[in-house]
Amino acid sequence: MSEVPMMDAAGREAEVTSKRDWVPINLDLRDTWFPVAYSADIGQGAVRRIVHAQDVYLWRDGGRLYAAEFRPDRLEAMRAGASAFTNGSGFYPAVERYGYIWAWYGNPDNAHEELIPNIPFLPPDGQGIPRYTQRAVRFDAASPLSVENLIDLTHADFLHANAIGDGQSENDVVEVHSTSETVTRIRNVTRKSVAPVMRWIGGVRAQYQDLRAVLHVHLRNNVCISYPNFTPGYPIPNVQPFVPVGKHRSRVDQTNYTVHAPAPFRWLMPRISYVIQPQDNSVLRPQNARYFESTERRDLSSRFDGPGNRYRLLMVRLAERQQRGDFGYGADADPSADISAVLGMRG
Amino acid sequence: MGRWWVVALSEAVHGDKALAVTCEGEQLAVFRDGKGAVFALEDRCPHRRVPLSPGPVKAGGLQCPYHGWTFDGATGLCNDIPNLRRDERVPARYAARAFPAAEANGFIHVWRGAGTPAAELPGASYRAADREQTGSAVANIAFEQYLDVMLDGPECLLSFPGVHITDFFLGDPRRDGEHLVLDRGAVWKGKGNGPAFVRDHSLWVRTRVPVTGGDIRVELLSADEDPLVTIFIAASENRRGTTSLVWRGFRHATAAPLSWRWRMARAIGRAPFAIFPHIDGAAVAALEVAPSRDRRLAKTDARTPAERVVPVQERCAV
Ligand code: FES
Ligand SMILES: [Fe+2]
Numbered sequence: 001m002s003e004v005p006m007m008d009a010a011g012r013e014a015e016v017t018s019k020r021d022w023v024p025i026n027l028d029l030r031d032t033w034f035p036v037a038y039s040a041d042i043g044q045g046a047v048r049r050i051v052h053a054q055d056v057y058l059w060r061d062g063g064r065l066y067a068a069e070f071r072p073d074r075l076e077a078m079r080a081g082a083s084a085f086t087n088g089s090g091f092y093p094a095v096e097r098y099g100y101i102w103a104w105y106g107n108p109d110n111a112h113e114e115l116i117p118n119i120p121f122l123p124p125d126g127q128g129i130p131r132y133t134q135r136a137v138r139f140d141a142a143s144p145l146s147v148e149n150l151i152d153l154t155h156a157d158f159l160h161a162n163a164i165g166d167g168q169s170e171n172d173v174v175e176v177h178s179t180s181e182t183v184t185r186i187r188n189v190t191r192k193s194v195a196p197v198m199r200w201i202g203g204v205r206a207q208y209q210d211l212r213a214v215l216h217v218h219l220r221n222n223v224c225i226s227y228p229n230f231t232p233g234y235p236i237p238n239v240q241p242f243v244p245v246g247k248h249r250s251r252v253d254q255t256n257y258t259v260h261a262p263a264p265f266r267w268l269m270p271r272i273s274y275v276i277q278p279q280d281n282s283v284l285r286p287q288n289a290r291y292f293e294s295t296e297r298r299d300l301s302s303r304f305d306g307p308g309n310r311y312r313l314l315m316v317r318l319a320e321r322q323q324r325g326d327f328g329y330g331a332d333a334d335p336s337a338d339i340s341a342v343l344g345m346r347g
Numbered sequence: 348m349g350r351w352w353v354v355a356l357s358e359a360v361h362g363d364k365a366l367a368v369t370c371e372g373e374q375l376a377v378f379r380d381g382k383g384a385v386f387a388l389e390d391r392c393p394h395r396r397v398p399l400s401p402g403p404v405k406a407g408g409l410q411c412p413y414h415g416w417t418f419d420g421a422t423g424l425c426n427d428i429p430n431l432r433r434d435e436r437v438p439a440r441y442a443a444r445a446f447p448a449a450e451a452n453g454f455i456h457v458w459r460g461a462g463t464p465a466a467e468l469p470g471a472s473y474r475a476a477d478r479e480q481t482g483s484a485v486a487n488i489a490f491e492q493y494l495d496v497m498l499d500g501p502e503c504l505l506s507f508p509g510v511h512i513t514d515f516f517l518g519d520p521r522r523d524g525e526h527l528v529l530d531r532g533a534v535w536k537g538k539g540n541g542p543a544f545v546r547d548h549s550l551w552v553r554t555r556v557p558v559t560g561g562d563i564r565v566e567l568l569s570a571d572e573d574p575l576v577t578i579f580i581a582a583s584e585n586r587r588g589t590t591s592l593v594w595r596g597f598r599h600a601t602a603a604p605l606s607w608r609w610r611m612a613r614a615i616g617r618a619p620f621a622i623f624p625h626i627d628g629a630a631v632a633a634l635e636v637a638p639s640r641d642r643r644l645a646k647t648d649a650r651t652p653a654e655r656v657v658p659v660q661e662r663c664a665v
Contacts, residue, residue, distance in 0.1 A: 154430065158415045283397040283413045290396040300393045300441050302428045304414075 024144035025247045031106030031327040032220035035241040053246040067094035067103045099126035120340040121237040137277045141284035143222040143244040154304045176307045181333035185307045187213045202265040227343035349460020353581030357453045367400035369585045376400035386420025387457045389444035418443040469562035473579040477597045484624035490584035495639035520641045558645045
């Protein structure tokens, strides 16, 4: 039995949020960078990606990267129909970093590179990120519901019981921190039984290990940066950017940066998403459809939903701010600030 | 005022698994406790809205597959949230929506709507008198249309092997309480010169279709009106214009003189009827709206005394 004491503040927030209507499907937050593709996936041929139901065509030409509203062969003919997202030019601001292509979603005048989230364990120029760390998975839900699923720790014992282990531990403490643009969930588990996958192919011979898992979520673009660190063992840092395809689907180009883990765990671990993801989808798909119902029945919560409800509250606040026409970043927000201390990275 | 609906066959709900069904367009999770009692909950967890039906049945009720909240079948009350401390309680108002459930003659019923559940269950009118054939399906036709077609052209919805159901109905539908009853002629296939040359039909097909609700009874009768086959079909609205069907039926061990085909079919254990899950759209579209007019009238003009809408006849005129 794991014990998850929650801070009182989170409990109070849970109450506040439950009084509001949470409509994850309608959150369309702007002025942010979306990692729409792995850099390595884009060559000369145009690739179509979608952000909030809007086309983003990506290709390279003469060493230059293009991110456009239209296919290159139709660009000239259609440019007159270009939107405010490209200031009518047809081209989105785009930058390459951490092995991703980041496309700007919002007013191009506000596209500053300092708003790209810092990912301290990945090389900024993307050089040397092995392909085996990169897996694209698709979720059958709007991005915020998928993010909520990631923040939520209590479902693992039920939905992922077979993949993740028995969840037994001596002590399991969760805390939440937030800014106007991020939620950080820190989980400290002492003396948990070593996950089978780590024991058999991960070279961890001990029976018990401690886990400190930090999940850092950027609200606008659903970029989830995660740093689970196992002792004895090693960290398995990963990035899961939930790019909102539309109201029903999201796409995640994951980077499971296992390069410092022993072989063959290093290569096999990134594949675990193919086991976990269908399990999550089995609940996310019907769940998403039910958030379209206009209903007076609000979700019920327990104190274990503290982190998730904090996330809901902050998302709603951000959405309300944007509805009022305020797309700026608050004084407490600096996406590109170094978060290695937040993640608890060693050295 | 609410009503009982048949949502499942008794034998379809067993063990520690729930059955997902749809009734009046709403998704329900039906399950049994350790003692065999049946329960029905809305197939929606009040925590984060996921369907409850894939979850396991526990001692306390049905457990949600997502975070393990457990709901009592009779009241819907949440009686367990995993990992709560000993001194913590689940808030009293935390509950899934529960529906009264009851069982009769191999059918599981759910009470939907206002009022105290009626004492009489639709399935109570059915009694199997021989080896049964049972089934369930989702038919590609809307619920009200299914009832209407059962009057206008039941041959589009079901068949009796070796039997040609004609569209010569006898008289108009007769009102019997909440149901309309209609007989039509039928003949053995491959016997004589075909239905058009028959002076008197050798068989009758009697359909008993509800004005409201979903309990249908279909009987194949001999010329002397002895029942040869009885089928009870429970229909209810499924999603996207489809219809949930659940049925039980049997061939009567009858002494009436029968065709050699019929006796042969019985000897080799061939099914005495078939209910179609896939309905021929062209055939249904081609049907003239005929006896079902009376059903629509009875439905919309509920204030008019039943006798004035549809003449009551004791026996069908032949
Ligand atoms: S959604 Fe059912 S327990 Fe959480
Ligand atoms: Fe999950």
